[in-house]
Amino acid sequence: MDIEAARAMSDADYETAIAMPRTDPAADASTLDLKIWVRLLGCAKLIEKTLRRNFEVHFATTLPRFDILATLARNVDGLRMGELSRALLVSNGNVTSIVRQLQEQGLVHSAKAPDDARSAVVRLTPAGEEVFSELAQAHRHWVREAMKDFPEDQQRQLLELLVQLRSSLS
Amino acid sequence: MDIEAARAMSDADYETAIAMPRTDPAADASTLDLKIWVRLLGCAKLIEKTLRRNFEVHFATTLPRFDILATLARNVDGLRMGELSRALLVSNGNVTSIVRQLQEQGLVHSAKAPDDARSAVVRLTPAGEEVFSELAQAHRHWVREAMKDFPEDQQRQLLELLVQLRSSLS
DNA sequence: GTTATTTGCTTTAGGCCTAAAGCAAATAAG
């Protein structure tokens, strides 16, 4: 295989590989879910890649940190670590370290939970709100830019289907 | 916010946060792409989570390793490192280390490229083909299981839209 | 033919992520 052929290789080939063997006469139907999974992951990876790069270049920060700021921005009364990790679909230990970094940067602040000495309630600081506001604006712009060639009515259909997929996954 | 409320918090809230401020009268249209991105990422993370867990528990391996085996299975003539990294949308250095592990496990084998002394062509070994075949079967089953409650006709629509999204991202 | 640039890959430093172990507070059982 030459370089050009490799460049052209993409999700479709990967998906063929993981769906092998193709001897099933109803192969199309039988690999539908696999195809969806491969495409889903490919699209997510592509978008995530540009966002990560942009966060790094323009703000010297990362997508996971932004995710935490965004979740806290939505919950002005603060959240506990466990609430954060459930909201972001990541592990407890993961949230621990990222929140610590944000705390060192003065963007979040954590106070003892009044009802449970094991927990702390994490909130955005005023500085955190300000930084988040800038980040969110840029983030909105980058996502828009990434999807600008995808027609709006198809966007609506896609969103509806993704919402249904999400609920059927749980 | 109590624990129950936090449990119920999901993509929708996160998406509201990153789309703030909501003062735009055409807010729905203006945040459509953002909503898609959030849902896309959420669905991908959920599925990836179960796959990773399954690969770990049942085969003591990982999704990235499977991805490389699958790509090589599709390309029986072998691929160079750069071709692999482009196919998988990951960096060169990343592929280097994962291929080394697979090599240590005897699942892949790399030979000097005949035309370029800087490159090596990586192929599945017979053992690698066998292992991949087992992994692929399990993987197929897990993905099917994850999407079993998502109706087939909606799967077809979703796949079509994802294909279009993917092509409009490039 | 010699030098400069480009290309393919590896290495390194550092961030993200998980599972599992560990710790302390909260709660349940007796």
Added chain:
DNA sequence: CTTATTTGCTTTAGGCCTAAAGCAAATAAC
């Protein structure tokens, strides 16, 4: 009240991932 279990979180070990630096082969410029 005392002990046992559960719960919330942190720590640790280890895998994935990137960007950037580094190296050697290939190619271009001269």
